[in-house]
Amino acid sequence: MSALAGTVGTPVREAEGRGMGSSVAYVTFADPDGHDDERETVLAAWAEAGIAGRAVRWDDPEADWGSFQAAVVRSTWDYVRRRAEFTAWAHRAAGLTRLLNPAPVIERNTDKTYLRELGVPVVPTHWTDTGLPLWDEYVVKPAISAGARDTIRTADREEAARHAAALRSGGRTPMIQPYLPMVEAEGETSLVYFGRVFSHAVRRSAMLSGSAAGVDNVRAALRDPAPDQLELAGRVLAGIPGDLLYARVDLVRLAGGEPALMELELTEPYLYLRWAPGSADRLAAALKALLT
Numbered sequence: 001m002s003a004l005a006g007t008v009g010t011p012v013r014e015a016e017g018r019g020m021g022s023s024v025a026y027v028t029f030a031d032p033d034g035h036d037d038e039r040e041t042v043l044a045a046w047a048e049a050g051i052a053g054r055a056v057r058w059d060d061p062e063a064d065w066g067s068f069q070a071a072v073v074r075s076t077w078d079y080v081r082r083r084a085e086f087t088a089w090a091h092r093a094a095g096l097t098r099l100l101n102p103a104p105v106i107e108r109n110t111d112k113t114y115l116r117e118l119g120v121p122v123v124p125t126h127w128t129d130t131g132l133p134l135w136d137e138y139v140v141k142p143a144i145s146a147g148a149r150d151t152i153r154t155a156d157r158e159e160a161a162r163h164a165a166a167l168r169s170g171g172r173t174p175m176i177q178p179y180l181p182m183v184e185a186e187g188e189t190s191l192v193y194f195g196r197v198f199s200h201a202v203r204r205s206a207m208l209s210g211s212a213a214g215v216d217n218v219r220a221a222l223r224d225p226a227p228d229q230l231e232l233a234g235r236v237l238a239g240i241p242g243d244l245l246y247a248r249v250d251l252v253r254l255a256g257g258e259p260a261l262m263e264l265e266l267t268e269p270y271l272y273l274r275w276a277p278g279s280a281d282r283l284a285a286a287l288k289a290l291l292t
């Protein structure tokens, strides 16, 4: 996930989303700090398209999922520490309403071990805490994470191994990667798709670059993706079966300049809507197409 600091949204009320007939649930989390600054934009675009949306917390025990025509997973950003509970919820909700993206997609996508199975170029990754390759600098992160949580950057191979071992002993799968300096030069490119159709792309600044570490300091700017990035993102999505209402493909360039997948966000991506005029309307149109 990539939450950006932004405007404070209205709080999600407990009672929202009950007995709403043919409305669509905008699935969020308790969000006490109002991090989801895209919610009102999306709900307004849905309303414009004739879709009545209601914000509902995924973990609201009173939510009546069967009363919704569909439930669209959006800002469920607290799932990282509760992933088993979250994926169990996704399967349960999918039995009661149309869950988008679908539950199997969400289950697979919330654990970055999916990167091993896509058959496309990904950031080089060593998956165990022993026998680390010799790299100038390391990034060590857990396979289940968001917002660079529990992620370190270090030039010290022993420290990298220790962090990986600590993740492992906590029952988590460590991912050890070379630190890619290109994320500082050209940034990370996030390509956003609605209904599998390209909508817009942003270039994002590095998250692990010393002075401005952390998700709230990431800067973004709209930019046209290069042909090789569009081609790779297309190949990534072609490998995912099922309905995809939204997708964000995060790419970086390796030392040789070739694009590689950093992360495929099919669960709860921040969508950079306010950077791209018309993008919320495209999301609404894609939802409408899937519902009819």
Ligand SMILES: Nc1ncnc2c1ncn2[C@@H]1O[C@H](COP(=O)(O)OP(=O)(O)O)[C@@H](O)[C@H]1O
Pocket: 001, 002, 123, 139, 141, 145, 146, 147, 148, 149, 151, 177, 178, 179, 180, 181, 183, 188, 205, 206, 207, 208, 250, 262, 263
């Ligand atoms: N190998 C790497 N080299 C450079 N920066 C990295 C690397 N891995 C992660 N980062 C930085 O950390 C951020 C978060 O990592 P990511 O793998 O996207 O996980 P998540 O967004 O789920 O926390 C990236 O957006 C990027 O800025």
Ligand SMILES: [Mg+2]
Pocket: 001, 147, 250, 263
């Ligand atoms: Mg990411």
